[in-house]
Amino acid sequence: MEDSILTTLLLPAALAIIMISLGLELTRADFRRVVQEPRGVTIGLVNLVLISPALAFGIAELFDLPAGLAVGLVLLGASPGGTMANVLTHLARGDTALSVTMTAISSLAAAITVPLFLELASRHFDAQALVGDVSMGGVVARVFLITLVPVAIGMTIRDRWPEWTANARPHVAKVAAGLFLLVVVSAVAAEHEKALDNLGEVAGAALALNVAAMTVSFTVSKLARLDDRRATAIALELGVHNATLAIAVGASLATVLTIPAAVYAMFMFITGGLFAKAMHRRNTRAAARAPAAV
Structure with a gap:
């Protein structure tokens, strides 16, 4: 009964508020930037949609995770960046506008990418029985409802009531952070026995x-000759996923799928925070040198 309430009410409600809070940060200009600075x-x-899921597949194989945990890790790897990636990018003096744009677009794309990689992972790891007979269309509809609709609501609120939004945003952000913590704790509690039994494996894989996602994405960005500020945004976007989305989708199918995302969420802010701190110094020095170079 408690698991049912968590799956059908608390998780979707928490994720909706978190996604609305993302929508409050967005404007149409964020999407126009894709054309202006592609x-x-x-x-x-490309890092989010292809490299991250590919890394999740490889690491699940490398750690020889049980089928349910392997699919859960891929589900996490396929999830979009989270709003906390935007916050850490800002603190690191990275390109916050790029971070917000990637979060927004990857959240919209999640309606296709998350169900796609969930299907591929369930077939690859022979976990179709665990996932069940849920149709691709059903998962697409579910992800659409818990991502696109709340983001659109948040953007509409900001567009119509900008002054109220400016005042409410800090409070909504705090509520969203609290709900995120509640989601993680609830997910671990729901599967605490499996989580404890597999903690070493799952923690190592997560x-x-x-670390691999942040390292690879930062390296790819630098090889593509992006500056440090944009590379910072991309690396944090890969390192700080929307774990709530992964947990919500996983819980609606089989609660064991939530464990990798819940464990990942426990330390992603530590690794992301350390990276942001290091890049803050580097980006600050670069900003100080910029006027002299002009």
Whole structure:
């Protein structure tokens, strides 16, 4: 009964508020930026949509995770960046506009990418029985409802009531952060026995995915000759996923799928925060040198 309430009410409600809070940060200009400055966004989205899920597949194989945990790790890897990636990018003096744009577009694309990689992972790891007979269309509809609709609501609120939005945004952000913590704790509690039994495996795989995703995405960005500020945004977007989305989708199918995202969420802010701190110094020095170079 408690699991049912968590799956059908609390998780979707918490995720909706978190996604509305993202919508409150967005304007149409964020999407126009894709056309105006396509290189950074394109590289970031390729990292999010292709490299991150591929890394999750590889790491699940490397750690020889049980089928349910392997699918859960891929589900996490396929999830978009989260709003906390935007916050950490801002603190690191990275390109916050790029971060917000990637979060927005990857959240919209999640209606296709998340169900796609969930299907591929369930087939690859022979976990179709665990996932069940849920149709691709059903998962698409579910992700659409818990991502696109709340983001659109948030953007509409900002557009119609800008002054109220400016005042409410900090409070909504705090509520969203609290709900995120509640979601993570609830997900771990729901599957605490499996979580404890597999903690070593899952923690190692989740940490490996986190570090690999940030390292690979930062390296790819620099090889593509993006500056440090944009590379910072892309790396944090890959390191700080929307774990709430992964947990919500996973819980609606099989609660074991939530464990990798819940464990990942426990430390992604530590690794992301350390990276942001290091890049803050580097980006601050670069900003100080910029006027002299003009």
